[in-house]
Amino acid sequence: MPEARQVKTASSAHQRVPKGLQNYLERIERMEKEKLELNEGIEAVFQEAKNNGFNGKTIKELLELRKRSHEVPEANKTMFDDYLHYRTLFAGIGKKEFAASDLLF
Numbered sequence: 001m002p003e004a005r006q007v008k009t010a011s012s013a014h015q016r017v018p019k020g021l022q023n024y025l026e027r028i029e030r031m032e033k034e035k036l037e038l039n040e041g042i043e044a045v046f047q048e049a050k051n052n053g054f055n056g057k058t059i060k061e062l063l064e065l066r067k068r069s070h071e072v073p074e075a076n077k078t079m080f081d082d083y084l085h086y087r088t089l090f091a092g093i094g095k096k097e098f099a100a101s102d103l104l105f
Contacts, residue, residue, distance in 0.1 A: 046059065054087075
């Protein structure tokens with residue numbers, strides 16, 4: 001005959017957690033929820049940019065390049081200006097997908 005197992009419910013597990021640990025767990029849970037909301041907001045901004053004709057992959061590559069080159073803000077401005085320039089050039093050709101690496105010579 002199998003042994004009877006005690007089933008832990010969320011409320012019973014919650015009661016056994018020391019107060020100090022409970023505070024950390026609650027803070028982490030709040031931050032996880034905030035992180036989820038932020039990620040949803042970021043995705044909404046990406047979708048808005050795509051709806052306005054910008055290439056999502058290019059935006060991600062530009063963001064990555066900006067992270068790597070914060071010490072040279074002028075390079076970021078030039079790179080963004082190049083992106084806008086080439087986007088304008090390709091606008092007449094059709095919806096050609098191109099990446100940030102296509103913008104760098």
